[in-house]
Amino acid sequence: MKSAVVQLPGLNRDRDMIDALTKISGQAPVTVWQTETEIPDVDLIVIPGGFSYGDYLRCGAIAARMPVMQAIRDKAEKGVKVLGVCNGFQILVEAGLLPGALMRNTSLRFVSKEVMLEVVNADTHFTRTYEKGQLIRCPVAHHDGNYFVDDATLAALEDGNQVVFRYAAGTNPNGSLGDIAGVINAHGNVLGMMPHPENLIEAAHGGNDGRGIFASALEVIAA
């Protein structure tokens, strides 16, 4: 399956993401620049992490208003899978493709560490290689990962099984509501998550717990 990685000024995990997608699918993703208004035919669009536009105004706020976002929105409406990681998640939220907001970590400090994630919903395009309730290791690296939604939206997310990942007990690095680490849209094709599965996919990373997300989204048969 084909994938695309969106490149915006200030994103800095685009190379990590390209590397992970290439290693897992055996095929390099196409790259899409901020000014492009059309995205080639792909099965998965990834918005990687970083500090698009320097996080000025608000994380993801400027990116959400760039021309390329309309193209992503069009693809998402047609059912193409979209994954936003870290700043990518913040951008999807700012663009209205996912509910909620990502606020500053409660510690008010940048946090870079490995946490444990609970796979809350293993029945999505992105998590089929995992078991429900499985705990996986995953690095985080962010300053604004404190997820928040209002009560009604939270209830709807929980009812709709849209919470895909939670920080396992005692490992929430940012104070997010309900330990939420990743959410999916109601249609089930747009996933946003703060942790970085692309940094835990091979022996050099000390583990490959993150691999399953890409293998699942790209329908790679597990080796």
Place this chain on the structure above:
Amino acid sequence: MTIPNSIAITPELVASHGLKPDEYQRILDLIGREPTFTELGIFSAMWNEHCSYKSSKKWLRTLPTKGPRVIQGPGENAGVVDIDDGDVVVFKMESHNHPSYIEPYQGAATGVGGILRDVFTMGARPIAAMNALRFGAPDHPKTRHLVSGVVAGVGGYGNSFGVPTVGGEVEFDERYNGNILVNAFAAGLAKSDGIFLSEAKGVGLPVVYLGAKTGRDGVGGATMASAEFDETIEEKRPTVQVGDPFTEKCLLEACLELMKTGAVIAIQDMGAAGLTCSAVEMGAKGGLGIELDLDSVPVREDRMTAYEMMLSESQERMLMVLKPEKEEEAKAIFVKWGLDFAIVGKTTDDLRFRVLHQGVEVANLPIKELGDEAPEYDRPWKASEARPALPASEVAEPDDYNAALLQLIGSPNQSSRRWVWEQYDTFIQGNSLQRPGGDAGVVRVDGHPTKALAFSSDVTPRYVEADPVEGGKQAVAECWRNITATGAEPLAATDNLNFGNPEKPEIMGQLVGAIQGIGEACRALDFPIVSGNVSLYNETNGVAILPTPTIAGVGLLPDWSKMARIGGMQDGDVLIMIGGDGTHLGSSIYLRDVLNSTEGPAPFVELAAERQNGDFVRGLIRNDQVTACHDISDGGLALALAEMAMSATKGMSVSLVDQRGATHALLFGEDQARYIVAVPSDLANFIGAGAESAGVPFRRLGTVGGDRLVVDGVIDVAIVDLVNANESWFPAFMA
């Protein structure tokens, strides 16, 4: 000439530019007239200590800077070292001490930004960063504020730029109460045929300004950084630059993209003394004149004077000499990344540095004398007095070894730095094989199946104070040892020499001694210095910092699958000490933190033993014979064992029965050239025999297992208690 000279050049004005009367006389002799105000600013920027190395140059020349792998030594933006297969590593360490004390967040952030720019200016993509930070006493009223700001600033810039921070140091000592140290290291990867230098070539070629606009921030920063501090320090805040890592990230991508087009003849980043220093260096190195037209310089504020533009230290700016036929292609790349691109001048053949502003020539100076022919001093110096020996028999034993170990492992200086490095992105780029907390940071070489680089930054300032020569040797030896402890071959180093006021003979003596020691060790260990930086005048109200010559080194691992880590040991493994028994308690951590004394000489560094023991350990690692390795440094054997045990969360049972000497010296002595390795039990005898035949001293210490660190009836502590003591100090301090 029609040079406006509306501001009178008074002795006070000269002095406020940090120029001494004899230096001003030299200017008058050189140009045969009174300088204009702008020219005075240019001289001040070029001839200050920070840019000219006028006090240290004579001694820096004695350092070994060549070697079979050295492609570029000191004098460029960074050093370049061959790592085989056409790959090179480009690295340097640089201080941002003075600005970080005045404005910790921006000072530290722009220190990181400056060193990253030095690396990518050479054509390398940054792949690793380290930071050696030194703060005042924990109970000094400014310390928490400075720690908080500096760490956030380092993280804020590096994380956003996208480089993993893989190592560094954080220490506290009251001698840094008035002058903290922020030494930033960066390394990048390039191809040996893709290195870019600052030497301008060709007459009449365009000089191009790239990156961010010029503002009034940082005017006179380098001059400020070349002076002592006093109570007026708050007034110096406007001399600190403001960083924008977003622009720097764009500048990185744009520069690397531009370099691929073949358009770049010469490139120099604008760091200290901004436009002045970069233009002068490019011209002086190339034997060319430079003419700048300030009306073309992109500015972010109205009505900036020539003086301000020439001395601004606004960040994220570059100067290049470009091939004229590639100008349009180059411009398109910068427009794509949203950066400024302006032709601001040209190279000339008259060796003059000419600056035009609103049609008027505001400066016209001889470029060579500004740059590589700046003044040089042979300052008087006085060697430090040797301290009398301090035998272990004159040092009190602890009443309770368990309590002493827990105190040391949980002390401000030996406790875990997790609170710090969890604010730095250590995962980004996906190549970090060893993150902070071990002996060295290790990053694999992108695109190569097995190669990796190891990085470590070290110095023990209390040793340098006790004995500058031995302290200088020890800084190099410990760096070399930490790199070796991963299995890497140490290749080359960068030095960041932080000292007090060199006009005082005793301070100058520390600098001279430390450089002598560094040179001796680098020669003995084949570990040349390929780049570096000197930071002097680290004094406040006449009190100098501890002499702190930070050494940051780079090593090569041909196959990272055989790398050693501090915490890899398994139950049943045998622990072996390589090197002699502990004897030396002078200037030790035990003496300082448990007995509250700083007396005694620094440990002697026997360089031949250092090399022999290190080569032996590296051989074991490369033969896949060790499961864990750690060097013995601050706190001696006891601390090294505890650090290994905590890292593996495994217990150890250790006996000192074979060792001779006082127990506290065996456990806390800081003798050099020592390592602990954990090896599978079936290999222990074989390794012992190997050490014996290689003439390497070794001791079988004991075995791995259980959940307590037990030493022969003197120490018996639960690993969980060690971990709690080690992890709790920093968060509690900063809470």
